[in-house]
Amino acid sequence: MKTASGVTAITHGTLVDGNGGKPISDAVVVVQDGRITYAGPAAKAPPLQADAHKLDARGGTILPGLVEAHYHATYFNVAALEDLDIKYPVEYVTLLAAANAKLLLECGYTAARSGGSLFNVDVWLKKAIEEDHVPGPRLSASGREICGVGGLMDWNPDYRKIGMEGLVLLVNGADEARAAVRKLVKDGVEWVKTYPTGDAAAPDTNDHHTLCMTFEEMHAVVQTAHNHNLKVTGHCRATEGIKNALKAGYDTIEHGTFMDNEALDLLLKRNTPAVPALYFEYVSVERGKEFGLPQAVIDGHKETLEGGGESARRILKAGGRLGMGGDYGFAWNPHGDYAHELSFFVKHVGLAPLEVLTCATRTGAEIMGREKEFGTLEAGKLADILIVDGDVIANISLLEDRDNFLAVMQGGIVKAGTLTKPQPAAA
Numbered sequence: 001m002k003t004a005s006g007v008t009a010i011t012h013g014t015l016v017d018g019n020g021g022k023p024i025s026d027a028v029v030v031v032q033d034g035r036i037t038y039a040g041p042a043a044k045a046p047p048l049q050a051d052a053h054k055l056d057a058r059g060g061t062i063l064p065g066l067v068e069a070h071y072h073a074t075y076f077n078v079a080a081l082e083d084l085d086i087k088y089p090v091e092y093v094t095l096l097a098a099a100n101a102k103l104l105l106e107c108g109y110t111a112a113r114s115g116g117s118l119f120n121v122d123v124w125l126k127k128a129i130e131e132d133h134v135p136g137p138r139l140s141a142s143g144r145e146i147c148g149v150g151g152l153m154d155w156n157p158d159y160r161k162i163g164m165e166g167l168v169l170l171v172n173g174a175d176e177a178r179a180a181v182r183k184l185v186k187d188g189v190e191w192v193k194t195y196p197t198g199d200a201a202a203p204d205t206n207d208h209h210t211l212c213m214t215f216e217e218m219h220a221v222v223q224t225a226h227n228h229n230l231k232v233t234g235h236c237r238a239t240e241g242i243k244n245a246l247k248a249g250y251d252t253i254e255h256g257t258f259m260d261n262e263a264l265d266l267l268l269k270r271n272t273p274a275v276p277a278l279y280f281e282y283v284s285v286e287r288g289k290e291f292g293l294p295q296a297v298i299d300g301h302k303e304t305l306e307g308g309g310e311s312a313r314r315i316l317k318a319g320g321r322l323g324m325g326g327d328y329g330f331a332w333n334p335h336g337d338y339a340h341e342l343s344f345f346v347k348h349v350g351l352a353p354l355e356v357l358t359c360a361t362r363t364g365a366e367i368m369g370r371e372k373e374f375g376t377l378e379a380g381k382l383a384d385i386l387i388v389d390g391d392v393i394a395n396i397s398l399l400e401d402r403d404n405f406l407a408v409m410q411g412g413i414v415k416a417g418t419l420t421k422p423q424p425a426a427a
């Protein structure tokens with residue numbers, strides 16, 4: 001991805017640097033050739049060279065670009081789970097994924113970690129973004145997901161004679177789990193996404209208290225993936241599934257819904273980040289009826305919402321790490337609503353806005369293993385910066401509306417925001 005050349009100084013804004021410290025009012029961020037050379041109080045800023053470009057934050061908030069830590073580029077706002085698989089051919093889904101990636105960037109997310117994609121779309125989407133063919137977040141790709149046969153993602157009964165190979169690699173036993181990871185190695189993914197447990201979305205056979213992979217399968221996935229320097233994550237709702245994942249050596253836990261004390265201890269001891277993705281549960285409960293979700297599914301999402309909220313609070317209060325990501329791409333949880341996750345955690349889980357912003361920036365970069373490159377606004381880091389018109393700490397909901405964004409920068413280049421639109425002439 002190209003970076004800017006020359007010097008830009010962002011002035012007249014309050015700096016939230018992503019490290020969780022007190023915001024700095026009247027701050028300056030200086031960017032040289034796409035990297036930050038200074039971020040701090042204006043009073044201590046180095047003198048600017050005469051030809052430096054000035055970018056006025058108009059008293060707004062300057063923060064790191066957001067990181068979506070559980071992103072499905074190929075989910076195209078489906079109203080039914082089975083539409084995730086073969087509703088459209090892969091050619092069309094690829095185009096939709098490119099549009100989703102552009103939207104994510106416009107919504108202030110300069111980086112994202114995939115939580116699974118149809119076929120190998122996200123690997124190639126990442127390449128197109130990196131080579132500046134299409135706009136989008138800096139991406140960590142995961143390609144197809146792995147699930148046990150008969151598990152959450154294996155919903156076509158055999159008489160239909162329809163496989164699931166576009167969306168998931170289905171495995172029986174440790175050998176097949178290893179074979180599936182080896183396929184993904186060749187595909188070029190960075191993350192292996194698995195399904196240790198079921199979900200409220202499938203109440204009959206694979207609900208949120210069901211296991212969908214054995215410990216042996218999960219352990220085989222981790223051994224093989226780590227051998228090839230890939231990371232492993234998994235959809236973990238049921239308590240036993242969370243423990244299996246932590247004991248098997250998972251690098252992150254998706255959802256981490258029903259944590260007991262032992263699970264929490266394991267998580268903290270390994271400092272494994274969890275990505276709750278809870279707004280999806282909230283909106284499934286709030287709007288499920290409208291979209292025809294069965295009552296058993298809505299009830300399951302309610303239980304998940306309560307359990308997940310409690311676990312997220314406990315993890316953060318105990319010094320653990322949370323990433324912010326949201327399973328966007330369902331009809332009631334569409335692409336574009338990404339920052340609803342952040343407001344949700346403030347309003348409904350009770351976290352402080354600064355805590356949530358640290359989760360959504362620094363921790364997101366840590367999950368991607370790229371915290372040395374971005375995630376905070378500090379000298380030496382890439383200038384992936386979001387400038388918001390208004391006080392984000394006082395009102396985190398400002399992030400929900402991209403019309404509030406003055407600029408979304410990647411490597412010092414303004415990619416989106418109102419400053420990219422023609423400005424009215426000065427009177």
Ligand SMILES: [Zn+2]
Nearest residue numbers: 070072115327
């Ligand atoms: Zn997901």
